[in-house]
Amino acid sequence: MKDIIIGIDLGTTNSEVAVVEQGKVRVIAGDGKTILPSFVGIDDHGNILVGETAKNQYLVYPERTVKSIKRLMGQDIQVPLAGQPYAPQEISAIILKRLKAIAEKHLGQPVGKAVITVPAYFSDAQRQATREAGEIAGLEVVRMINEPTAAALAYGASQSEAKRMLVYDLGGGTFDVSVVNIQSGVVEVLSSHGDNHLGGDDFDQKIIEHLLKHLQKTSHVDARDHSKAMARIARAAENAKILLSDQPYAQIEEEYLLEHEGSPVHLSVELSRMEYEAMIEDYINSTLDAVHIALKGAKLTASDIDEVILVGGSTRTPCVRERLFSEFGFEPHGEVDPDLCVAMGAAIQAAMISGEQVDTVLVDVTPYTYGTSAIGTLNGEFYPFMFVPVIHKNSVLPNRKTEAFMTNYDGQEFVEVAIYQGEYPDALNNTLIGEFRVEGLQNVAAGNVITLTLALDLNGILHVSAQEKATGLEKSIVIKNALSRFESTTLDTAKQRITSLFGQLEHNPDELGEPAPFEEPAAPEIEAARSVMAKAESLFERVSETDKEDMVDLIGTITACIKAKDIEGLKEPVDQLNDIIYYLES
Amino acid sequence: MKTPYELLAVEPEATDAAIKQAYLEKVKDNPPDRDQERFQLIHNAYLSIKDHKSRLSHTLFSVPTADFDELLDQALHVTQAPQVRPEHFKQLLRAGLDETNRLDAKLHAGKS
Numbered sequence: 001m002k003d004i005i006i007g008i009d010l011g012t013t014n015s016e017v018a019v020v021e022q023g024k025v026r027v028i029a030g031d032g033k034t035i036l037p038s039f040v041g042i043d044d045h046g047n048i049l050v051g052e053t054a055k056n057q058y059l060v061y062p063e064r065t066v067k068s069i070k071r072l073m074g075q076d077i078q079v080p081l082a083g084q085p086y087a088p089q090e091i092s093a094i095i096l097k098r099l100k101a102i103a104e105k106h107l108g109q110p111v112g113k114a115v116i117t118v119p120a121y122f123s124d125a126q127r128q129a130t131r132e133a134g135e136i137a138g139l140e141v142v143r144m145i146n147e148p149t150a151a152a153l154a155y156g157a158s159q160s161e162a163k164r165m166l167v168y169d170l171g172g173g174t175f176d177v178s179v180v181n182i183q184s185g186v187v188e189v190l191s192s193h194g195d196n197h198l199g200g201d202d203f204d205q206k207i208i209e210h211l212l213k214h215l216q217k218t219s220h221v222d223a224r225d226h227s228k229a230m231a232r233i234a235r236a237a238e239n240a241k242i243l244l245s246d247q248p249y250a251q252i253e254e255e256y257l258l259e260h261e262g263s264p265v266h267l268s269v270e271l272s273r274m275e276y277e278a279m280i281e282d283y284i285n286s287t288l289d290a291v292h293i294a295l296k297g298a299k300l301t302a303s304d305i306d307e308v309i310l311v312g313g314s315t316r317t318p319c320v321r322e323r324l325f326s327e328f329g330f331e332p333h334g335e336v337d338p339d340l341c342v343a344m345g346a347a348i349q350a351a352m353i354s355g356e357q358v359d360t361v362l363v364d365v366t367p368y369t370y371g372t373s374a375i376g377t378l379n380g381e382f383y384p385f386m387f388v389p390v391i392h393k394n395s396v397l398p399n400r401k402t403e404a405f406m407t408n409y410d411g412q413e414f415v416e417v418a419i420y421q422g423e424y425p426d427a428l429n430n431t432l433i434g435e436f437r438v439e440g441l442q443n444v445a446a447g448n449v450i451t452l453t454l455a456l457d458l459n460g461i462l463h464v465s466a467q468e469k470a471t472g473l474e475k476s477i478v479i480k481n482a483l484s485r486f487e488s489t490t491l492d493t494a495k496q497r498i499t500s501l502f503g504q505l506e507h508n509p510d511e512l513g514e515p516a517p518f519e520e521p522a523a524p525e526i527e528a529a530r531s532v533m534a535k536a537e538s539l540f541e542r543v544s545e546t547d548k549e550d551m552v553d554l555i556g557t558i559t560a561c562i563k564a565k566d567i568e569g570l571k572e573p574v575d576q577l578n579d580i581i582y583y584l585e586s
Numbered sequence: 587m588k589t590p591y592e593l594l595a596v597e598p599e600a601t602d603a604a605i606k607q608a609y610l611e612k613v614k615d616n617p618p619d620r621d622q623e624r625f626q627l628i629h630n631a632y633l634s635i636k637d638h639k640s641r642l643s644h645t646l647f648s649v650p651t652a653d654f655d656e657l658l659d660q661a662l663h664v665t666q667a668p669q670v671r672p673e674h675f676k677q678l679l680r681a682g683l684d685e686t687n688r689l690d691a692k693l694h695a696g697k698s
Contacts, residue, residue: 143619183606183610184607184610184611184614185610185614186610186613186614188610188613349619352617353619361613361614361617362617362618362619363613363618363629396629397618398622398625398626399626400626404658404661404662449658449662451658457622458618458619458622469655469658
């Protein structure tokens with residue numbers, strides 16, 4: 001059987017999996033949907049929920065649900081999920097595992113390898129964490145490619161004439177901009193810039209703050225301490241943001257949000273697009289600044305750009321399009337689905353790596369400068385931590401550069417090598433990503449030559465080695481996730497932990513042979529409905545007879561819909577039941 | 587070892603556009619994902635001759651047989667001026683006489 005490599009877009013809010021079949025890229029649907037919300041939760045019975053069901057459960061049980069985990073990747077922290085702490089890698093692994101299962105079901109064969117996309121501006125630590133998440137999920141990450149590049153690849157595959165494009169990728173949690181040259185079947189990234197922590201989530205946050213202020217003013221209540229109310233406010237904010245993409249006003253209505261001094265608090269407020277755009281103006285300005293930095297990096301101006309490609313759900317915000325229009329003088333392109341093109345690009349690259357004939361070849365760059373610190377000068381004065389760049393921003397990947405340094409005093413026995421990522425002339429203002437020491441140097445006068453080699457691989461991961469030139473004494477490291485060192489034993493433990501969480505959902509890959517070999521999982525809507533019903537039943541004992549009657553009626557309707565597999569019909573009774581539960585609990 | 591011109595299969599007189607086109611064709615046949623070293627070789631060849639400025643410095647300063655250690659020794663112990671071979675010298679003269687090219691090179695240098 002041929003090894004199939006899948007392409008995965010592991011997004012902050014949504015994730016997708018795609019594959020190339022008979023020369024065609026296809027985003028694979030799980031339960032009829034190509035988009036899997038990046039939510040993970042644990043249900044009443046301790047079962048794991050991923051995607052739509054987890055997203056729905058978030059409102060009822062925010063404490064048992066995790067969202068936007070991508071924002072925490074690469075950080076040494078743990079998130080609580082149903083009382084258990086998890087590393088961000090583990091939560092991401094759960095999402096990857098579901099995507100893997102979706103692909104396996106579609107392909108009818110086990111999948112062990114993937115190309116995963118990461119934001120271009122993802123740091124070394126964030127890339128390592130992503131690779132670890134893949135390993136925990138049982139996926140060998142054969143390549144990580146940058147999201148805007150993947151989008152350009154998906155788009156460029158259909159282009160015959162030479163073009164210069166700007167990819168503006170504003171997702172849920174990250175922003176990237178890349179300048180790309182497409183010519184003769186080569187997608188060549190000329191420059192990349194971005195922000196790791198800027199996206200639609202921040203826009204939501206602005207609306208949430210606005211709503212909280214409104215509640216404070218009208219009802220004198222601080223909703224921050226009420227996790228369920230906050231979950232509803234967050235959903236209302238997101239919905240309002242989406243509405244404002246198409247409408248000038250959004251009406252936000254959340255009844256029985258919480259109880260304050262014995263009386264219920266309702267939220268009712270109208271938000272105009274103008275107010276909303278004023279809230280996010282600073283964010284949009286900083287994306288435009290990044291656009292200019294990227295153009296400068298490519299030694300181009302706005303007039304050299306033939307097309308602007310929009311990627312990521314947040315580019316639906318009308319003012320983003322308006323600002324880009326006034327910058328470039330033409331409408332940005334929207335025909336490639338901004339939610340799916342990244343996964344499609346990953347699949348094209350995966351096919352290329354697995355040896356299939358592909359029409360488009362990719363050449364990418366690093367958005368960061370890497371270097372070391374040495375004794376030197378800063379602003380004309382002696383300074384012991386001068387940053388010495390070795391690999392410059394926007395250098396082509398893979399890249400390998402060597403610099404020579406000398407020992408500072410006679411009989412110096414060791415050198416400390418510190419590796420930084422950043423653009424500042426003062427190394428201490430840049431991010432320290434790793435350090436090591438070369439010991440046992442010859443006892444010679446100052447000026448003993450030490451060569452330092454930095455090599456960036458295609459995944460954007462840095463390999464460092466230092467050598468005493470005279471003796472060949474060498475020390476080398478791969479920059480591991482500098483912040484959260486996931487040793488291989490921990491990785492194995494995490495793998496077992498996540499696998500056991502999946503319980504019987506987990507299938508044995510050896511038994512996979514026939515297409516669709518495991519039990520059809522229920523549609524996410526049905527799973528969500530079941531969890532809401534269970535919740536309702538648990539409240540029966542302490543509710544009034546009329547409420548109970550209403551609930552029993554609704555449960556009857558829902559059960560009938562589940563039996564008839566009427567997903568559409570489910571929505572209304574489930575929403576009504578949810579509302580009653582909120583009311584009863586607040 | 588092959589010169590950048592040989593690697594990309596272009597004439598020394600080729601235009602920037604022709605060199606770029608030759609480079610892209612080479613990349614298409616040797617994607618970074620298949621053979622990283624080969625790709626790096628091609629890319630470095632392209633960088634050293636991609637425009638007038640880089641071609642000039644390639645002609646003047648690249649010593650065809652130099653390996654890294656030798657270069658390093660030269661950089662660290664400059665005991666003698668680098669040897670300019672007659673054909674390099676001639677090229678240098680030609681470069682200096684070609685006014686339009688020189689302007690071009692200055693312009694590029696000013697931009698970057």
